[in-house]
Amino acid sequence: MGPMPSRIPLLIAACCALWPAKAIDAAEQTAFDDPQQFVKRYCMTCHGQDKPKGDLSLHDLGAVSDKTADTWEDVLQQVATGEMPPKNKKPQPTGEDRHEVIRVLMRSLAAVGRNPHMPGGPLPGDGNLVDHEQLFSGRHQGPASSPPRFWRKSQPQYDALMERLWVIPKLRYEKTHRRNDPKWAAYSYSQPFTGLDPEHFTNYSGRVNADEATLRALMNAGAQIAERLTSDKTSYAKEHQPPHAVGIPSIRRNSPWEKFKVEPPKRPASFEPFITTSADDKATLSAEQRRAAVVDVFKVVLNRRPTDDEAKRYGGLLDRTIDKSGPLAALRGLITAVFVSPEFVFRMELGLGDNDEHGRRMLAPNELVYAIGYALSDNGPDEALRQAARDGKLKTRADVEREVRRILADRSIEKHRRLRFFQEFFGYPHAHDVFKDKGGWNLEVQYLVRDADMLVEHILDQDKDVFARLLTTDKYFVAFPFVEDPKLFEAIKAFTIEQTKSGIERTKQRGREITAPKKGQYSRAWALKQGYRLIPRTVHNDAGAKEMSYIRVYGIDGATFNWTDDQPIPVPGRRAGILTHPAWLVAHSTNFDNDVVGRGHWIRTRLLAGNIPDVPIDVEAQVPEEPDSTLRHRMRVTRVERCIRCHRRMDPLGFPFEIYDHYGHYREKEMVGARKNKAMDIDPSGAVLDSGDPSLDGPVDDAIDLVHKLARSPRVRQSIIRHAFRYWMGRNELLSDSPTLIAADKAYVNSGGSFNEVIVSLLTSDSFLYRK
Amino acid sequence: MPLNRRQFLAGTTAGLGGATLSPLMQSVHAAIAARADGRDKPPLRFVFCMKANGLWAENIQPKGMEDRLPFKVEYDGRGRLIDSNNGNIRKKATPAADLALGKDVQLSDVMSPLEPFRDRISILQGVNSGFNVYHLGQYQTLGAFQGRNRNSSETLGPTVDSLLAKAFAAPVPHVCLGHDPRSPSGVAYVPMSCEGVGKPIPFYTKPKRAYKDLFGVVGRGAAKAEYDAQSGILDFFAQDAKRLQSQVAGPERQQLDRYLNAFDSIRQSRVKIEAMSDRLRQFAPPPPAEIEANATMKIGQGNAEIAIAALLSGLTNVVTLRFDLLGSTSYQGIGGLHGGVGHGQVKNIIDARRKICTFQFEQVARIAKALHDMPEGDGTMLDNTVIVYTSDNGETHHSSGVNYPIMLLGDLAGRLKRGRYFAPGNPEKIDRAKDKYTRLGDVWATLLAAAGQPHESFGIPVNGMAHEPIGALLA
Incomplete structure (x- = not known):
C-alpha cells in the first residue's frame, strides 16, 4: 500500500551531495569525472574480459547511454552502498573518488532519461548511506537545518482523534501498532491514511501522500462522525471505553465499578439548534448561532479555534448548505468539510521566524506549538504549550527545552510517540503479521507484543542505560495487562479471583474436580487451588484462561506459574533483551522457520548503521525444503559465490538466534523431519564482520554473546541515535546534521544513558528548530 | 423480455x-x-474476477480431461493429493495442449453455475507467473512485473485492467470492488490493481459504500441531502484550491496538488454520473443494506449486484472484482482462508475449496447472465465482453506460480477464440530470468491485443523478452 517508488532513483537521491569526503589514503586523491576511468581503475581486476566475477564484465561497458544505463545503475548502487570494490581488494577508492563518481554517474544517468532525482529526499531505509565515521568525526560543523517540513496527518494521529471522539476504544497497548481486529468493524473505523513501508519508520515529512482515495475515505469517515455528533448515537463505543475496555462487562447502578466509569464527551451545545430546527424554520438560526457552530466544529475536529478568515469561509459554506439542504444536513456537511479540509490533512513548518546569518529561519511560536506537540504526542500540543506560545514564552531554544522537559516529566500526557520509536525501530509489533500454522496463535501473539511494549515502557520509565538494558535485560513482563488506574487494577485483580472462585464452585456443583491442566497450559482454577496469584483477567487479556497458556513461549509452565505484579521477572531459558524476546523473534521469522537473513539484515542496518544492496531482480531467493536438515544446513545456498558477498554481512549475525525456534521458544536442539521429531544439534555460532567498530568484529558463540557485545559498542549506540534522529526529524541525516547527532550522543552518554535526554537534545537542535 | x-x-x-x-x-x-x-460501436467490456489462496487446477478442469493435468486427481484423508510431495506435485509442468472444448464440454462440478455459458468458456492451464510468488501475487498478478521479494506489494507499473479501463473509458472508467474485513469504512487499497508506479487503485469493499458513490445521485431524502452536501463540499474546496496553492511552492506543492486535485476529480466524475442519472435509476440495484465487513459472501453477492448495474447502465466498461483476501478473509460456514483452507485446519479442505469456488462461479454466472439478457447490437452485451477468473496466487496456497489456472468467458466480440483448452507446455525447470516460456503477462497481452491496445511494453518481463499475445487464443 502507498507509493513504492523504484529503488535506484531513491538511492541516487540519497547519495546526491551527501556522500562524505573520506580521506583514507591521501596519496590516491584524484577526483574522477569519468565513471569509465573509475571502473577501469577499481573494477577491472575482477570484472575484466577474462573469467569476470559474477559473470559481469565491465571492460567494454562504454559511456553512460540508453543501452548501458541498466549496468551503470548497478555499478552506482554497488559503489554507493560501499559494497564494491570489496574491502580486501586493492586499490581502494578514496571517499572523494566515490563521492565524485556517484555525482557524475547520477548526472549522466539523468541525461539519458533515468530521472535519478526524487524530490523530497530518500526514504528511511536509505539513511545509512551517509558515512558513519564522518558523521561522528566532529569535522562537520553544520550549520544544521531542515528544509521546510510538510507533514501529512499520520495514522496514529488520526487514531488519537478517533479515540478522542469515542469512535474507537482507547487502548494503550493492545494493537497500538495497527488496529486490525475484525471486532473493530462494529465502529465503522477505517484508517484513511496510508503510511510508508511498515517495515521501517512510517512517517517521513513530505513522503506520505494524500490522494483521491484518501479524500473518498475521509468524506465517508467525516459523514459518519458528523452523523454521530448530531444524533443520539453519541454514546457509541461506550462499552469499550474505560473501564469496560479492561474487562468490566457491564456496569449496573450502585455496582463497585461505577466509580471507574468515564462518560463520553458531550456534544457542543451550539449543535443543538441545528438538530432541532426544521428546514422550514432555517431563517431563525442567528448569525451568532452559526458562528458558534463553526467555532465548535473546529474545536472538535482540529482541536483549535478557526481564524477569522476560516470562520468567514466555512460560515459561508454553512449558510449555503442551510439554504439548500436544511440546518441538520448543513451542520453535518460542515463537520465533513472540516474533516476533509487541507488543514486537517496537512501541517506545514516553513520557518516563519527571521533569517539568521546562515540564511536559516527559526520556527515561529505558532509553528513550534505543533512541532513540539506532535513530536511527543499523537494528540498534538497540550493547553499549557499553547498558552506558552500565546504568552510569548515559546521563542527561544531555552523555551523549547523548558516545554519539552515539562511534557516529558508530565505523566498525565500521553507520549506514544516515544514508545512508537522503539516499536518501529525494533519492528516487534510485526509479530502480529507473521502467520503460524497453529490454532490460536493469532490471539497468543498479541500478548507477546504487549509484553514487549511493557518492557520497553518500563525501561524508558527508569531512563537509565536505556539502549544497553533494552538489548541485554534478562527480565521480561509476562501476562501483564496495562491498566492505567491503579485502583481499577486492584479491583480487576480482586474480581478475577472472585470470578475464578465462582467458576470452581460451578465445577464442583457439577460433580467435577479441578485437575491439573494439560501439559504447559494455564488454568486459573488450578492456579487458585495451588494458592498462586492469578493472571488478571481483562477483556483484552483473554476470554478464558486458555489464551494465557501463551506463557509457555517464555519456557514457563502454566501449571506452576505464580503471577506477580512485581514485574519484570526473570524467565527460564536464556534471554537477553528485545532481540531475544519472542515478539521480536516472531516478527523476524517466516511461517515455518527462523528468518536468519532478515535478522542479520536488521542488525546490520539498524544497529551497525550498515548497508546491504537489494536482492538482484533475477535472484529467486529460496531456501530448499529438506525436512531432515537443519535450517543452517539448508541455508548453504547463500554461500555460493554470487550470494556470499552480501550474505556474509547478514547470515553470521542471524545464525546465533538459532537457539530459539520460530515461535521464540528457547531450545537446545533443533527438531527436524517431516513430523519434527528428530533432534539435531544446533550450531549457533556466528560472527560480526566489517562492522566499522574493530572492537566488535570477531566470532560470537550465540545470540546472548552477540547482543551483549553489541550493547557495549559505541557504534550501536550511535546507530540507534541516528535512527532516533530520522524518526523525530522525519528525514535522513546529512553531514551537516553532524553537530546534532554528536550532541544527542553526548547527552545520552553524559546522562548515564537517558533516552529523554536524547529527545531533549534532538528537539532543541538546529536540525529541528531551523528551516532553510 | x-x-x-x-x-x-x-x-x-x-x-x-x-x-x-x-x-x-x-x-x-x-x-x-x-x-x-x-x-x-458498442464498447468492449472486461470483468476480472480474482480470488486469493490459489486455484486448484482440477477445480476448473473440464470432465474427462483430468489426465491432462500433471498429477492424478486423487486425495488422501487430509485433502492432499496422493504422492503430493508436500504440495510440490502441483508445481510440475502441465503438458502442452491446444484443443477445442466443443459444445458438449462437461464443465467441472464447481463450474456448474456456468453451465448455460459452457460454449463460451476457455480454460488455460500451466501458465507461469513470470514473477516470484508464494502466498500472494498482489499487484504483480495483473501487472506482470516482479517485486523485490515474494509476496511483494509493490506497484511497479499499470495493471492490465487499469490499462483497459483507460482505453475503454466510461463515466467511471474502472469500477473496483473487493473485500477487506479490516476496512469497515468500505474503501481500501485492496492490493490488486494500480495505475502505475506508486498509484494503487482504491477498491470499494462494501456494496453500500460503492452504491453511495456510484448510484447515490438517484437516492432520495436523507441520502440525497448527504449527496448534495458532499457535492457542496467538493465545490467549496475545488474553488478554494487556487488560494491554497498560491501559498505553497516546491515539492510540497506537488503533495498539496495531489490532494486538492482530488476534489475536482471526484466532482467531475460526479458530473458525469449525474448526466446519466436517468439510466442509473433504471439499473440501480435496491440500496444495499449495511453488511458487516467480514461477511465475505454477502459482500461478494452485493458486489456482483453493483458490477452488474455498473455494466448494464454503461457507467463502466471495466470491473475488477476481488472476492477475498488471504490474510483476513473467513468464509462463513467454511473457515478462514489462511489457516483453515490453506493449512488444512478446516475439516474438509477439498470440500472447502470447492464450496468457495462454486460460490464465486455463481457470482460470475450472475454477471454473465445479466449481460446475456441485455440486447446490444445484433446480439447481447455478453458478446462484447470477456470475464477472466483466476487466483492471484497460482496453483495452490503455497505456490511457486508455475501453473496459473485461468478461465475466460466470452469472446470479446469475436476477437478471442471460444471454447479452447490451452496449455503452453512450459518446460519443467525454468530460470525465470533467462528462459523463454509463457507467462501470465502473455495472457494479459493477449487481451490487450484482442482489444486493439498496445501490448509491446506491457509489464516488466523478468527475462527481458516482451510479453506477447498467445496466438492460439486470438481469433
Whole structure:
C-alpha cells in the first residue's frame, strides 16, 4: 500500500551531495569525472574480459547511454552502498573518488532519461548511506537545518482523534501498532491514511501522500462522525471505553465499578439548534448561532479555534448548505468539510521566524506549538504549550527545552510517540503479521507484543542505560495487562479471583474436580487451588484462561506459574533483551522457520548503521525444503559465490538466534523431519564482520554473546541515535546534521544513558528548530 | 423480455436536448447520443474476477480431461493429493495442449453455475507467473512485473485492467470492488490493481459504500441531502484550491496538488454520473443494506449486484472484482482462508475449496447472465465482453506460480477464440530470468491485443523478452 517508488532513483537521491569526503589514503586523491576511468581503475581486476566475477564484465561497458544505463545503475548502487570494490581488494577508492563518481554517474544517468532525482529526499531505509565515521568525526560543523517540513496527518494521529471522539476504544497497548481486529468493524473505523513501508519508520515529512482515495475515505469517515455528533448515537463505543475496555462487562447502578466509569464527551451545545430546527424554520438560526457552530466544529475536529478568515469561509459554506439542504444536513456537511479540509490533512513548518546569518529561519511560536506537540504526542500540543506560545514564552531554544522537559516529566500526557520509536525501530509489533500454522496463535501473539511494549515502557520509565538494558535485560513482563488506574487494577485483580472462585464452585456443583491442566497450559482454577496469584483477567487479556497458556513461549509452565505484579521477572531459558524476546523473534521469522537473513539484515542496518544492496531482480531467493536438515544446513545456498558477498554481512549475525525456534521458544536442539521429531544439534555460532567498530568484529558463540557485545559498542549506540534522529526529524541525516547527532550522543552518554535526554537534545537542535 | 439497450439510451437523452448544459455536460451527452445512434460501436467490456489462496487446477478442469493435468486427481484423508510431495506435485509442468472444448464440454462440478455459458468458456492451464510468488501475487498478478521479494506489494507499473479501463473509458472508467474485513469504512487499497508506479487503485469493499458513490445521485431524502452536501463540499474546496496553492511552492506543492486535485476529480466524475442519472435509476440495484465487513459472501453477492448495474447502465466498461483476501478473509460456514483452507485446519479442505469456488462461479454466472439478457447490437452485451477468473496466487496456497489456472468467458466480440483448452507446455525447470516460456503477462497481452491496445511494453518481463499475445487464443 502507498507509493513504492523504484529503488535506484531513491538511492541516487540519497547519495546526491551527501556522500562524505573520506580521506583514507591521501596519496590516491584524484577526483574522477569519468565513471569509465573509475571502473577501469577499481573494477577491472575482477570484472575484466577474462573469467569476470559474477559473470559481469565491465571492460567494454562504454559511456553512460540508453543501452548501458541498466549496468551503470548497478555499478552506482554497488559503489554507493560501499559494497564494491570489496574491502580486501586493492586499490581502494578514496571517499572523494566515490563521492565524485556517484555525482557524475547520477548526472549522466539523468541525461539519458533515468530521472535519478526524487524530490523530497530518500526514504528511511536509505539513511545509512551517509558515512558513519564522518558523521561522528566532529569535522562537520553544520550549520544544521531542515528544509521546510510538510507533514501529512499520520495514522496514529488520526487514531488519537478517533479515540478522542469515542469512535474507537482507547487502548494503550493492545494493537497500538495497527488496529486490525475484525471486532473493530462494529465502529465503522477505517484508517484513511496510508503510511510508508511498515517495515521501517512510517512517517517521513513530505513522503506520505494524500490522494483521491484518501479524500473518498475521509468524506465517508467525516459523514459518519458528523452523523454521530448530531444524533443520539453519541454514546457509541461506550462499552469499550474505560473501564469496560479492561474487562468490566457491564456496569449496573450502585455496582463497585461505577466509580471507574468515564462518560463520553458531550456534544457542543451550539449543535443543538441545528438538530432541532426544521428546514422550514432555517431563517431563525442567528448569525451568532452559526458562528458558534463553526467555532465548535473546529474545536472538535482540529482541536483549535478557526481564524477569522476560516470562520468567514466555512460560515459561508454553512449558510449555503442551510439554504439548500436544511440546518441538520448543513451542520453535518460542515463537520465533513472540516474533516476533509487541507488543514486537517496537512501541517506545514516553513520557518516563519527571521533569517539568521546562515540564511536559516527559526520556527515561529505558532509553528513550534505543533512541532513540539506532535513530536511527543499523537494528540498534538497540550493547553499549557499553547498558552506558552500565546504568552510569548515559546521563542527561544531555552523555551523549547523548558516545554519539552515539562511534557516529558508530565505523566498525565500521553507520549506514544516515544514508545512508537522503539516499536518501529525494533519492528516487534510485526509479530502480529507473521502467520503460524497453529490454532490460536493469532490471539497468543498479541500478548507477546504487549509484553514487549511493557518492557520497553518500563525501561524508558527508569531512563537509565536505556539502549544497553533494552538489548541485554534478562527480565521480561509476562501476562501483564496495562491498566492505567491503579485502583481499577486492584479491583480487576480482586474480581478475577472472585470470578475464578465462582467458576470452581460451578465445577464442583457439577460433580467435577479441578485437575491439573494439560501439559504447559494455564488454568486459573488450578492456579487458585495451588494458592498462586492469578493472571488478571481483562477483556483484552483473554476470554478464558486458555489464551494465557501463551506463557509457555517464555519456557514457563502454566501449571506452576505464580503471577506477580512485581514485574519484570526473570524467565527460564536464556534471554537477553528485545532481540531475544519472542515478539521480536516472531516478527523476524517466516511461517515455518527462523528468518536468519532478515535478522542479520536488521542488525546490520539498524544497529551497525550498515548497508546491504537489494536482492538482484533475477535472484529467486529460496531456501530448499529438506525436512531432515537443519535450517543452517539448508541455508548453504547463500554461500555460493554470487550470494556470499552480501550474505556474509547478514547470515553470521542471524545464525546465533538459532537457539530459539520460530515461535521464540528457547531450545537446545533443533527438531527436524517431516513430523519434527528428530533432534539435531544446533550450531549457533556466528560472527560480526566489517562492522566499522574493530572492537566488535570477531566470532560470537550465540545470540546472548552477540547482543551483549553489541550493547557495549559505541557504534550501536550511535546507530540507534541516528535512527532516533530520522524518526523525530522525519528525514535522513546529512553531514551537516553532524553537530546534532554528536550532541544527542553526548547527552545520552553524559546522562548515564537517558533516552529523554536524547529527545531533549534532538528537539532543541538546529536540525529541528531551523528551516532553510 | 428485456428492453433493447438502445431504447434506454434514446429514452435517456431525449429529454435533455433543450437544456442549457456546461461544455463538459454537452460532451457527455454527445457521447451518449452518439452511441444511441449507433454511430459508435458498442464498447468492449472486461470483468476480472480474482480470488486469493490459489486455484486448484482440477477445480476448473473440464470432465474427462483430468489426465491432462500433471498429477492424478486423487486425495488422501487430509485433502492432499496422493504422492503430493508436500504440495510440490502441483508445481510440475502441465503438458502442452491446444484443443477445442466443443459444445458438449462437461464443465467441472464447481463450474456448474456456468453451465448455460459452457460454449463460451476457455480454460488455460500451466501458465507461469513470470514473477516470484508464494502466498500472494498482489499487484504483480495483473501487472506482470516482479517485486523485490515474494509476496511483494509493490506497484511497479499499470495493471492490465487499469490499462483497459483507460482505453475503454466510461463515466467511471474502472469500477473496483473487493473485500477487506479490516476496512469497515468500505474503501481500501485492496492490493490488486494500480495505475502505475506508486498509484494503487482504491477498491470499494462494501456494496453500500460503492452504491453511495456510484448510484447515490438517484437516492432520495436523507441520502440525497448527504449527496448534495458532499457535492457542496467538493465545490467549496475545488474553488478554494487556487488560494491554497498560491501559498505553497516546491515539492510540497506537488503533495498539496495531489490532494486538492482530488476534489475536482471526484466532482467531475460526479458530473458525469449525474448526466446519466436517468439510466442509473433504471439499473440501480435496491440500496444495499449495511453488511458487516467480514461477511465475505454477502459482500461478494452485493458486489456482483453493483458490477452488474455498473455494466448494464454503461457507467463502466471495466470491473475488477476481488472476492477475498488471504490474510483476513473467513468464509462463513467454511473457515478462514489462511489457516483453515490453506493449512488444512478446516475439516474438509477439498470440500472447502470447492464450496468457495462454486460460490464465486455463481457470482460470475450472475454477471454473465445479466449481460446475456441485455440486447446490444445484433446480439447481447455478453458478446462484447470477456470475464477472466483466476487466483492471484497460482496453483495452490503455497505456490511457486508455475501453473496459473485461468478461465475466460466470452469472446470479446469475436476477437478471442471460444471454447479452447490451452496449455503452453512450459518446460519443467525454468530460470525465470533467462528462459523463454509463457507467462501470465502473455495472457494479459493477449487481451490487450484482442482489444486493439498496445501490448509491446506491457509489464516488466523478468527475462527481458516482451510479453506477447498467445496466438492460439486470438481469433
